Amino acid sequence: MPRCPNGHAQRLGLKCLVCGEALSFRDSMDELCDLPKVEPDYGKVEVVAVGYPLLSLKADYVGEISAGLADLKTPTAFEVASIRGGSWLDYSRKHLEELRRWMTLVGIGKSTDRLLVMDTTDPLSVLALSALPKLEHTVVIAVVADQDSTPVEQNTSYVALSLALRKGFPIIALTETFEGDMLYFTEDRGFAAGDDALSRLLESLLGAADDLMDLLERDMKLGVQVHSLSAIVAGSKSVYGIATNAFMAQSYGLSMGAKPEECQTVHSLVFSREESKGEFEKSFGVFRNRKFKGALNAEFRFHDTASPLYDLVTIYGMRTDASLQDIAPGYQAIVGSMPELSVEGAS
């Protein structure tokens, strides 16, 4: 701060307010080189969507990784030119370093929680998972290949899932068939299918990100890393009757086939009016005792909403290899002819 010859410091003005002497500014200029420290606000939840350029999500940050006509990088998009006939390895070789750099620049990993929404049959999913560092509070919502998928898709999906597992991310897996069949009726927007339906489902999960992370991280400690899911979106008493019926009905539409006795954990997230909380909580207890008695853990989480319609999302913890066993034959078939497309070939 400028000082007068008598040593009095003063931020502004030409003369010292104490003694009236002229202030000297020459020796104070260096302090202007010190820039103030800021604490950037990266928000609570960030979403990185891979292979889903049309998802419509509300989060503090939504970044998209996709293939298109040309390379394009913005704070919210990492788009690469499609490689003709390109495998996940071609995309990784070409774009891994620049994707890592982009992720650093746009602060992937800086929000408290993360949802990685990826089509694991898309070669970019392997690229994205290779580029990501190990991150806490991160869940992968993975659309995975199934028995109807091609061996190439199964190979890509297998490698992506293996990477996600290796990096310690909890996974909620939805098969391609499940995703393709998703159809939800919503009060405000009518029927939602495809990407719209996925967006609608993710909207509920994003609204309960804290609870979702809590449940999945607890499961991780129990050794449960892979999950299946079932959901009722915009449910009502007139359609399902009592809440127990809703729990039972939705459990027949799991996102990745698993028998109830194979489920190691079961957690339900309910989004409804406060007055329904007791009924749903009680019904969850009945549901758990009826179908998942052997589960290691079962938790119920309720979120108050204003809508007369409710959403019910149940997450089922499964064996880690459950997500891989159906697609292993396709993976092996590809690796048999192209050994470089093995999991070991991915970062």
Add this chain to the structure above:
Amino acid sequence: MSSPPAGEDAPEAPSHAYRLVSATYQNREYPEGVLAVNESGNEIELRRWMGKTKRPDIAIARFHLEPNADVRVEGAVLRVSELSATLESPGVAGEVAELLRRPARELETARLVTEAEASVGVFLQTREEALDLLSRIKTDPRGALFASTAGSTTAGAEPLGSFYSTYSARLAESLQKMKASLAGGEKGLGPGATDMMYAIAYTIGQVQNALFEGDSDLVQELAALQELGITTTAQELRTERPTARLLVRAHPVILSLATSSRRSG
């Protein structure tokens, strides 16, 4: 002589008159007369005595001197352009020469002030740019850091850390250049104008800080600027990039201090 067209300023009237012992102008000799020079030192009028009362009422020549005109004094003889004038004494010749050298000195002063302001401007505008980006980083870190470091950050480098180190280096470099420029120009500008330049630079820096913090009513900063001869308003300070505007407004203050320092020096 014809009058200037309406709307144009009339030439400044010669205000300093010196008795000529003799003069030669464009190879013609004139015994006795008067040499008149205007206050700015760029207009010369040569007059001849008239009649027995020796009234100086016939102008032989009136011409405009370029600021870079070569003015030489040899004893009582003053040589400039096509004029060679013998004045009453070497002292008087020296005084006239000083007056005629004023435009060149003022041009040099203006150049020094412009150079000093440019170096201060680079430093302060770099700082303004950094603070503007930091303001954006607070609310939109992803967009701001992507925009500011997209071309420079290497993989693995923390973007905010890169931002600070890049701007710290740029600020330190531009401050060093500014100090060197002001030190180099101080002899010509005078210590008063140089001190004022530092005071203005520091005060504008404080205005930048207050704008960055955003919670100040800027009353103290406005008063400090006023004390420096820079009049503005809080609203004006809050419009985009105020530093350049403040420096433009500071220019007459610095120039005036530097010019009077040279005249008195």
